[in-house]
Amino acid sequence: MFSRVHLRFPFFDADLSSPLSPGPGAPVHFLQGVLGSMFTLCHLHDSISRDVVEKTNQSNLTARSRRVVDECRAVAGYSLGELTALVIAGTMTFEDGLRVVAERGVAMGQASLERPGGMLTVGIRMGTSSTAIDAACQAARDHCIAEMGTTRPVCQLASYLYPGVRVIAGDDKALKYIQSNAASFGLTRPIRLPVSGAFHTDMMASAVGALDRTLETISLVHPRIPVIANVTAKRYGHGPSIRKNLLKQLIQPVLWEQTMTALYQRPQQTNFPISLEVGPGGQLGMALRKTNRKAWFEQDCSLLPTGSPSPFPPNLPATGTAFGSF
Structure with missing residues (x-):
């Protein structure tokens, strides 16, 4: 999900170890069947969750x-x-x-879980080559192989957000390399995202x-x-x-x-x-x-x-x- 989600939606700050009994409402019953123990999220604040589901x-x-x-x-x-x-x-x-x-x-x-990773947003400095992201990712992969002994490291472009901003995703070591060396590739504002994997890679x-x-x-x-x-x-x-x-x-x-x-x-x-x-x-x-x-x-x-x-x-x-x- 995203960081501090429990502050905005308190029913997400919940124990998923065992599902609770379902409340009224067909959409909520349906979610229990589809999502299994994740139904705990929906039932803790039943009136809120049912309202969200029914409006959707x-x-x-x-x-x-x-x-x-x-x-x-x-x-x-x-x-x-x-x-x-x-x-x-x-x-x-x-x-x-x-x-x-x-x-x-x-x-x-x-x-x-099988292969942990992460994601990183970067800005592209004005006048920087369009190949800067590819060059940074290749250098990060080479670093992982040469310095870390990583076999087949992953570091890829994961999203074109909007002009001048991209998301890179891959192995944690590769992302740390880009964070430390962003300026040398013409990249700015490297920010790690609070996500659990290297999605879209x-x-x-x-x-x-x-x-x-x-x-x-x-x-x-x-x-x-x-x-x-x-x-x-x-x-x-x-x-x-x-x-x-x-x-x-x-x-x-x-x-x-x-x-x-x-x-x-x-x-x-x-x-x-x-x-x-x-x-x-x-x-x-x-x-x-x-x-x-x-x-x-x-x-x-x-x-x-x-x-x-x-x-x-x-x-x-x-x-x-x-x-x-x-």
């Missing part, structure tokens, strides 16, 4: 939120949020979406098979509206291509900057649509501002949760969010 389910949306979904013209989601986008687009059901989220999380968690390869088996069991239909894929920054097509790209997303970088460009590309003098970010952080709105300031001016924040500031560190989008344009 399209059949229980408020009138305004229902209109937002019905009138949405295009959607994209960052990382895990791509599943949210596909549910909004009608490609998979809400229940199937939960199953995929659960199995994907378990598989990626297991991959992280080869270190997630062992999770692909488990996710594939889950996707085999559900129906993926053609989206009713355009959904821009993370790994291609192009519109999704038929079911097989969706499944293929969801698997690739585990081990390939998220093309978020390119996705925003594709989502908002339109002829000059054409008005930009109203955009909504649904999620806890607001970081995708910030990424849109950095990518397309004119489109950002049409962002509608009325569906964003209110309250405490975002718990996310700078440059870390909230996974599980979706952007729609209307």
